[in-house]
Amino acid sequence: MADKTLTFALMDPPYENARSTTALRLIDIAIGRGYDVNVFAYEGAVYVPFALQKQHPNPVHGNPEADEEDHPLPREWVAALIEAAESKGVKLDWVNCGLCVDERGAAESIEGVRRGTPGDFWAMAENSDNTLVIPTS
Amino acid sequence: MKALNVIGTAYRGTLEEQDDTIVWITHAMKGAGAELDVLLRGSAVNYAAKGQEVPPLSFGARKQKNAPHIAQDVAGLIGKGIAVYILDEDLEERGIAADGLIDGLIHIKRGDVAGLLDGYDHVWAW
Numbered sequence: 001m002a003d004k005t006l007t008f009a010l011m012d013p014p015y016e017n018a019r020s021t022t023a024l025r026l027i028d029i030a031i032g033r034g035y036d037v038n039v040f041a042y043e044g045a046v047y048v049p050f051a052l053q054k055q056h057p058n059p060v061h062g063n064p065e066a067d068e069e070d071h072p073l074p075r076e077w078v079a080a081l082i083e084a085a086e087s088k089g090v091k092l093d094w095v096n097c098g099l100c101v102d103e104r105g106a107a108e109s110i111e112g113v114r115r116g117t118p119g120d121f122w123a124m125a126e127n128s129d130n131t132l133v134i135p136t137s
Numbered sequence: 138m139k140a141l142n143v144i145g146t147a148y149r150g151t152l153e154e155q156d157d158t159i160v161w162i163t164h165a166m167k168g169a170g171a172e173l174d175v176l177l178r179g180s181a182v183n184y185a186a187k188g189q190e191v192p193p194l195s196f197g198a199r200k201q202k203n204a205p206h207i208a209q210d211v212a213g214l215i216g217k218g219i220a221v222y223i224l225d226e227d228l229e230e231r232g233i234a235a236d237g238l239i240d241g242l243i244h245i246k247r248g249d250v251a252g253l254l255d256g257y258d259h260v261w262a263w
Binding site: 011042043103117118119121122123125126131133135136137 | 140158159162170261
């Protein structure tokens with residue numbers, strides 16, 4: 001178990017602004033420093049680890065094939081963070097708000113993401129050294 | 138542990154959600170045993186206005202039922218024992234009179250916000 005635990009609440013969907021990417025960078029740093037990390041994905045953020053995200057080609061960049069473009073997939077970033085936490089021996093507990101998932105049809109998350117409720121967020125915060133809310137605007 | 142949910146932006150997705158997502162999560166967390174209060178600031182001070190209503194919404198033949206009732210939802214927080222603070226200056230800037238607000242709000246001035254925050258273990262600015 002790590003010395004410190006941090007909790008993040010995220011609200012933004014992927015591909016709309018830089019906030020969720022910034023949050024993932026903070027989470028990456030926290031894992032690298034050996035902290036346990038909780039994430040509560042609320043509203044559009046449940047799409048960050050959505051399993052059906054797919055790369056596409058980008059002719060504007062001169063890349064007619066998807067593999068040449070290597071378009072970013074936030075689900076891969078989350079998966080990489082889960083792997084990084086495992087190899088570091090710390091915990092990344094990613095909880096998707098279940099009702100937010102249902103209303104969006106976003107049930108197909110990557111492995112390692114679990115379904116939860118606002119009560120999970122409260123419990124995470126209660127058992128953390130600090131909690132950062134990164135809301136949509 | 139006690140937390141303050143600060144709501145500063147109003148009407149984010151309220152037609153789709155049938156509520157404000159932060160008012161809603163405050164209700165949900167309270168139901169899970171959380172100790173929470175709320176500060177309404179910025180455009181969200183309008184959430185306390187009694188006279189607001191959502192006109193009927195329809196797209197083609199699809200008529201949307203169960204419009205959001207944000208002021209009632211905020212009043213519901215107060216009814217559950219949650220302190221709902223509201224910033225007077227943000228009301229004044231928008232010309233919202235105190236007699237047009239729901240009952241039970243706690244009015245504070247901007248100069249008192251720092252002292253308010255000091256009373257909480259967590260302050261979450263949504």
